[in-house]
Amino acid sequence: MAVSFEDAVPLSRLPGLVLVSDTPKGRGVFTMVPIPRGTHIDTNPVLVLSPTDNEAHIKHTVLYHYTYNWPAPTSDAASAPSQPLQAVVLGLGSLFNHSSRDQNVVWTRDVARGTVTYRAARDIATGEELCISYGARLTFVDADAISEEPEEAENVLRSIQVDELTR
Numbered sequence: 781m782a783v784s785f786e787d788a789v790p791l792s793r794l795p796g797l798v799l800v801s802d803t804p805k806g807r808g809v810f811t812m813v814p815i816p817r818g819t820h821i822d823t824n825p826v827l828v829l830s831p832t833d834n835e836a837h838i839k840h841t842v843l844y845h846y847t848y849n850w851p852a853p854t855s856d857a858a859s860a861p862s863q864p865l866q867a868v869v870l871g872l873g874s875l876f877n878h879s880s881r882d883q884n885v886v887w888t889r890d891v892a893r894g895t896v897t898y899r900a901a902r903d904i905a906t907g908e909e910l911c912i913s914y915g916a917r918l919t920f921v922d923a924d925a926i927s928e929e930p931e932e933a934e935n936v937l938r939s940i941q942v943d944e945l946t947r
């Protein structure tokens with residue numbers, strides 16, 4: 781049978797990205813080149829998991845921390861929306877960390893083709909980490925939240941100094 785390239789998905793990762801292994805968020809993807817806003821970064825195929833496999837197996841493995849919500853196929857418009865499925869993103873998409881304060885990468889699903897595409901949400905400078913949003917419900921302690929501590933410490937220091945001045 782002849783292969784049709786009509787719906788073929790171009791697979792081209794932006795050059796200049798590196799994987800750094802010991803960040804406060806574990807491994808992370810950083811850029812060694814400036815990336816203009818809107819640049820295509822990568823397109824990854826996904827592996828959609830059956831709800832049974834997810835509940836019985838994946839939830840009990842490290843893979844649980846790597847899955848994305850994936851829309852369940854709708855049988856007919858009148859039926860109630862089904863629970864989202866889970867999908868493993870095969871590629872860089874599984875390595876982008878979450879940022880609650882500065883997500884510089886946006887991602888979009890192509891449900892029909894079973895892919896996720898990542899683009900720069902703003903101009904990204906050399907040396908920055910590429911981060912996406914995982915949404916509001918995190919299953920880990922957010923390292924970005926922890927890094928706010930020095931600011932609090934500074935405020936305490938400031939109030940001590942004010943106290944000293946008013947003594």
Ligand SMILES: C[S@@+](CC[C@H](N)C(=O)[O-])C[C@H]1O[C@@H](n2cnc3c(N)ncnc32)[C@H](O)[C@@H]1O
Binds near residue numbers: 806808873921
């Ligand atoms: C999809 S993986 C991302 C790649 C991961 N850092 C690694 O080394 O394989 C998701 C995991 O990365 C870590 N992570 C991602 N964003 C984080 C953040 N903002 N703060 C702390 N850990 C984070 C958490 O351990 C989370 O379960």
